Structure formats: C-alpha cells, structure tokens
Amino acid sequence: MAVWHLTDEMMETYAAGSISEGMSLLAASHLTYCPVCRAQVEALEELSGAVLAECGAAETGPDLAAVLDAIDSRATPERKFRPLDVDPGSPLPNPVRERVGMPIEDLRWRFLLPGLAECRIDGFDGEEVSLLRARPGTRIPGHTHSGDEATLILAGQMRDGERLFGRGDLALADHHDDHHPEIIGDETCVCLVVLSGRMRFTGTFGRALNLFTG
Secondary structure, eight states: OOSSOOOHHHHHHHHHTOSOHHHHHHHHHHHHHOHHHHHHHHHHHHHHHHHHHHHHHSOOOHHHHHHHHHHHHHHSOOOSOOOOOOOTTOSSOHHHHHHHOSOGGGOOOEEEETTEEEEEEOOOTTOEEEEEEEOTTOBOOOEEESSEEEEEEEESEEEETTEEEOTTOEEEEOTTOOBOOEEESSSOEEEEEEEESOEEEOSTTHHHHHHHHO
C-alpha cells in the first residue's frame, strides 16, 4: 500500500475532471496502488453527483444559478485517465501502458546521466511528462525547480533526505526544495515524473550539468 499520497487538492481536481492532463495520468496511476486515495476520490465523486442531483431538482433562481456556475467546471468534464487494475507482470500501471501503447521492454530510452535514462511521453500541454529508469545506487545530483515536480514510484525504492519512497508512493517538490534523491535497494527504480517548469541542477557541478542536459 502507498504511504505517500495525493494531496487533497489533487484528489479534488481529479474527481472534478479539472486537473491537468499530466497530473491526471499520475493521479490515475497512483490510484491503481492506493486504496486510501481511491476511496476518498470515489467519495468526492459521489458527493459531487449528490449535489448535482439536488440542484437539478430545485427550482431555478438567482441563488441556484450562482451555485451551478460555481460547480460547472467540477461537474461536467470526463477524465481521460481512469484507474485500472495493476498488472503484476509489469512495472507500468495500466494508465501509463495505455498512454505509451507498448510494454516497457519496447520503449526507447535516452541516456541522461550515469545510471539514469529517460523516456519522454509527448502530448502534454504545459507539462513535461516522462518515465525515468535508474539503477540501484544511482544518486541524482542536487537540483531545484522553477515549478512543481511530482514523482510516482512504479518499481524499486528511492530515498530523498529522511523520506523513503516505494512502489505507489508519490514524492512532491517545488521551487523551495533543493534535493538529491538516491536509488536504494537492489531493484531498478522506475518512476513517472510530471514537471511544470524547469529542473535546475545545483552544487559544484550544477552549471556543467545544466549545459549537458539542456
């Protein structure tokens, strides 16, 4: 079971269908592992449906019109990604497999840093969405962000400071964080990463790494 969960805001916007497309993929993937968040999202969906039903049965008036306007963006959108069962034979949850259209063995990976490779998933407006694959013992150099970074662990384990993340766990960072995650254990770590903004390496070799990684 996941230990590090979706935030309340992420669950609310996911249930409403107003979450960004990249974060929708990440949230749906997390929900395949996490019964706690899944139950909360289902409760939010039921509550939204009950509110709509009550509003629809009431007489229309100025107050009701204002309520309908306020909840309109939450009521009508249909999420593109929905949680499905996890395939025990693959590190990729079904929402990710459906998006990339192939098993992980057939994906095209590009070298990023020693021990670290990336498979970029295209088609997300305003977000950088990718799969990362890291060998055990890989230490990702210290970095910060101009926006938000959401990392969902799909296989293996990652340590970030005092926090330990395993399969199904969600690690969140923003421009306040300067961190350097490390892959631990003896299993290759696979992550789904959604970035809004840019990553910037820090530390002694930060400038050279920024030039190298673009």
